[in-house]
Structure formats: structure tokens, C-alpha cells
Amino acid sequence: MAGLFEHNFRHVMLERLMHYYLYLQKHSLSEGEWISSSEIAGYFQMDDTQVRKDLAAVGIRGRPRLGYRRGEVAEQIKKWLGIGNTYNAVIVGAGRLGGAIAEYKMFQDYGLKLKALFDNDPLKIGKRIGGYPIYDVRYLRRQVEQMQIQLGIITCPAEIAQQCVDELAAGGVRAIWNFAPINLNVHKNIFLRNEHISIGLGELAYYMKRQK
Amino acid sequence: MAGLFEHNFRHVMLERLMHYYLYLQKHSLSEGEWISSSEIAGYFQMDDTQVRKDLAAVGIRGRPRLGYRRGEVAEQIKKWLGIGNTYNAVIVGAGRLGGAIAEYKMFQDYGLKLKALFDNDPLKIGKRIGGYPIYDVRYLRRQVEQMQIQLGIITCPAEIAQQCVDELAAGGVRAIWNFAPINLNVHKNIFLRNEHISIGLGELAYYMKRQK
DNA sequence: TAGATTGTTAATCGATTAACAATC
């Protein structure tokens, strides 16, 4: 199995590592220097062997009797995930969703440097959201090339999403982060991550039905 | 393993079923009456046995030589997921993200009936977004009770998310759909679905680093 | 009929968990 349903080892492990990282960020300074695998596992209601395996995979060594150094764990995960590295991004679609994403403060922490938004609405073009300029989507490809954009974030209507993605790809992006409710086709050397809200709706419908 | 990392059978299967459903919705009328498991599998680059198992689990029977009836597959998945059923929802946080969600047209199709948004900003309270009223978050619990809300959608800042969730729970919601970047605690008979954007950021960072 | 596709059992594969020696 491949393609859309990548619940593979790598994907799931990255997710776990991110959660450990966020956990340590939040509960780091107040507590002591050491943290055990069972403490992390307890927080997430998971098996402690799993935590040790994940940490070992990232190259973190613990000490029997004590556990792992909090700072080292956070630092090493950060390094391994590449969270320190920066890359340029643009948002295609300056609607509410695009604006919401543009305002996310977390981006800087994860190396994402937003450069601009794009839209086809003359009323929006030339204005700013969260300090970032809104450009005409007609010049998307050229601007992507010039600004050396590596990531394109899709928040435009589904109907025009594919053609925007094609422009982004032609402009040289290496990854697409898709928030439009549509399956996009990209060349296989471009990384595509979908945030399909309708999948969430399906799951919610299912649980709503079950709950008495 | 439980809790946050539910990549269990049910969860993954629901996701697959939703994708089949969306696929059929989109490619249904133009094509013929019958569709084979290998056709669906081909589209998603997955194994055809998997498709047959999923459809069998939902109670759909195919016919050798022909395949499955398109309409029957869509109808049965819809029924099994409970997509026809309606339930009431509110959005807590009338910012850009809350507004973006309020404007999603798809909601009606999935039975989600949005009743209102809530905020603590006096400038927003009393106004409307996408036709839905914005109420004072101070009356969240009471309104949730009165309007018989079953789902609370969290789009407020992470700092106040937990207390909003507690109010929603006290008001009687049965599920929380969380878009705030924080781990929420809910009683275990309330269904919680997270859309953690920071997990996506971590994965993007990882792939950005790897790609040459 | 011949052939294509389902439905289902069996085999494989890989992830999760258990067990336990090593170690500080």
C-alpha cells in the first residue's frame, strides 16, 4: 500500500517524535534534569518500550537508573527532524483559511519562513495579512522562482487547486501542504501532505451515530 | 497503545471508506453502473483485496465478473458511516480559522448543522459570519444546553482552549473537534479528534531536510 | 462456455509488546 494511505512506520514515528518534542517543550524547565521512558509513555498512554525504541532510532542514549536528559532528547529530536532548518513558503489563497495560517505564530519555530500570499481577487492583491504581502496569482510561478520558494501551501478553492499546484511545481517547490478538499496530483519527487477536513467529518459522523 | 496515537484498524478503515466515498461522489455519474475493486484500488495505489475486505465489512456484496454497483457502494458507506444523520455544532473562536470553518459548504452534506460561533471580543459578539451568529463565550455552556449542541469545534487560542472544552462538556457535547495546537483533556465518553497542524510542520521539516 | 471478478482462507510481513540481561 502506498499513496494516500501512508500509515507506514516512518510517518507514524515522525508523529510520535513530534509529540514527544512538544511535550518536552511544554514540561521541560519546571521538572528535573532526567526523564524516563515510562514517564513519557504514561503521558501518552503508550508502551514505554516504544518510546525507548523511538529515541534509540534518533540516536539518543539514556542512562540506566536515571533515564534520559530532557534537554538532550528535545535537542536531538529537533535536529533529527530538521526543525532548525529554514525554508521559504507561500500561501496560495488569501481567504480566511490562508489568513489563519499566515497568522500562526508557530511557523518561525519550525523553520518555515512565509514570504507571501497569492490570490486572484483584485481587492486583496496589494494588501497585507499578518504583515505578509498578497500578490496576484497570475505571477505565482515567476515569484516562486524568484523568491526561491520550497513549500506551497494550498488554501484556495478546490476547483483551482490543481492548476495552482502545477504552477508551484513549475516554479520549483519541493513540497505541497494541501488544505483544499481535493486529491492533488504531483510529480513523485514533490512531497505532498494533505489536511483533509472531510475525513474528519466522516469520522465525526461515525462516532456521532454510535454514541447513544 | 491508545490515546493520542490511534492508528488502529477502525480509524484507518474509516479513513479509507471516506476516500472511497469521496471518489465515488466525484467519479460516479459519468461512468458505468459497475465498478471493480481493482479500479478503486488503482486510483489509490493500494491492494484490491483491501478494498474488497473494506466493502465486505460494511455489508456490500459485489458480483463476480461485474464488480460492485457504484450507487450501492456510495449509499451503503454513507449509511454505515452515518453521514445522513444530522447533529448540532458550535465553533468556539470566531477568528480567521473559525470563520473559515464556518464557511465550509461541505458541512451540510455530512449532517453537521452549525448553530453559532462564540468569542470573547465585544467587537465580534452580535455580528455574523457566514450567516451564523456570534455569541458571547461567557454564555457558552448555557447556550450549548439550550441549543442541544452535540459537537464543539475549537478554534480559539490554545491558552483558553481547555476551559472552553470544559464548558462544552458541562453543556453536554458528545464530541470535540480540536484545531488548537494543544492536547486537551476530556472525559473518556467524549470523542476527541485533533487536527494538529504542528505535526504537519514537523513532517514537512523532516522531508525538507532530506530532499536534496 | 470461457473469462473476469468476487469472497475468503492462508501466508507473509511488520509493528507492538513482553521479557530480561546489562548497567549505573
Next chain:
DNA sequence: TAGATTGTTAATCGATTAACAATC
């Protein structure tokens, strides 16, 4: 030292895939 926790191997579990008889 005694005891707690890591690191790792082995066992289990379950999901995915292969095989193939049933069937229209």
C-alpha cells in the same frame, strides 16, 4: 549493594498481501 531503568532480543499480535475456489 540493591534497585531502577535502559537497551535489545524474542514472542506476539494484527494488518496486509497472496492464492485460489466460487460464481456469474
